[in-house]
Amino acid sequence: MEQRISLITLGVRDVARAAAFYDALGWKQVETSDAIRVYDLIGQTLSLYPLADLARDMGVPVDRLGTGAATYSHNVRQRDDVSVLLQRAEAAGAEILKPAHDVFWGGHIGYFADPEGHIWEVAWNPASPLAEDGRFRWEGH
Numbered sequence: 001m002e003q004r005i006s007l008i009t010l011g012v013r014d015v016a017r018a019a020a021f022y023d024a025l026g027w028k029q030v031e032t033s034d035a036i037r038v039y040d041l042i043g044q045t046l047s048l049y050p051l052a053d054l055a056r057d058m059g060v061p062v063d064r065l066g067t068g069a070a071t072y073s074h075n076v077r078q079r080d081d082v083s084v085l086l087q088r089a090e091a092a093g094a095e096i097l098k099p100a101h102d103v104f105w106g107g108h109i110g111y112f113a114d115p116e117g118h119i120w121e122v123a124w125n126p127a128s129p130l131a132e133d134g135r136f137r138w139e140g141h
Contacts, residue, residue, distance in 0.1 A: 005044055008072070011051035011065055012116045018048045021115050024092035025085075042134050071111070073121040075128065075136050079108045085122045086110045094120075 012018040019029065019037040030045075031038035037048040055062040076082055083100040089112045090096050097119065100110040109123040127139050 007045045007047060008041075009047045009049050009054065010116065010118050011054035012048050013051050014116075015048050015050055018114065018116055021092050021094070022046075022048070025088060071119045071121045073123055073136075075123050075125055075130060077124075077130055079124045082108050082110050082122045082124050086112060089114075089120070089122075 010018070015035070015037055019032075022037075022039060023029070027039045027046075029037055030040045035050065035053070039046045051065060052062055055065055058065075074085070076085060086094075086096055086100055093115045094112040097111040097113055098109075100108060100122075102108050105125075106127065107123055107125045109121055111119060111121050113119050128137055129140065131137055
C-alpha cells in the first residue's frame with residue numbers, strides 16, 4: 001500500500017445540505033448529482049455520500065457508522081486565518097466546538113462540527129508552512 005489517502009468519503013444524511021455547507025466555505029464541486037457531491041482537494045478528493053448507501057456498501061447498519069472518532073484538519077497560511085475560517089464555518093451552519101486559541105506547541109487552532117457532525121480542526125502551524133500551491137508539509141517535508 002502506498003502511503004497516501006486518495007479519497008475521503010463523509011457519510012451524510014442530507015447530501016444537499018452538506019454540500020451547501022462546503023459550498024458556503026468556498027469549496028468548488030467537481031461532480032454534482034442527486035447521489036453524490038465531490039470536491040477536488042490538493043492531491044485528494046472529498047466526497048459527500050448518503051450515509052444509508054455507505055452503510056449498505058459496507059454491509060453494516062447505519063448506526064454503526066456514526067461520525068467516528070476522527071478529525072479532519074485544514075491548515076491555513078496565517079495565524080489570523082484560523083478565526084476567520086471558524087467565523088465563516090459558523091455562518092455556514094457549523095457548530096464551533098472550540099474557538100481559535102494558542103496551543104502549547106506554538107500553533108493556533110480551533111474546532112468546528114459541520115452540520116452532519118463531522119469534526120474539523122482549523123490550524124496554523126508555524127513549523128509546517130503550506131507549500132505555495134497549498135499542500136500541507138509536515139514540518140516542511
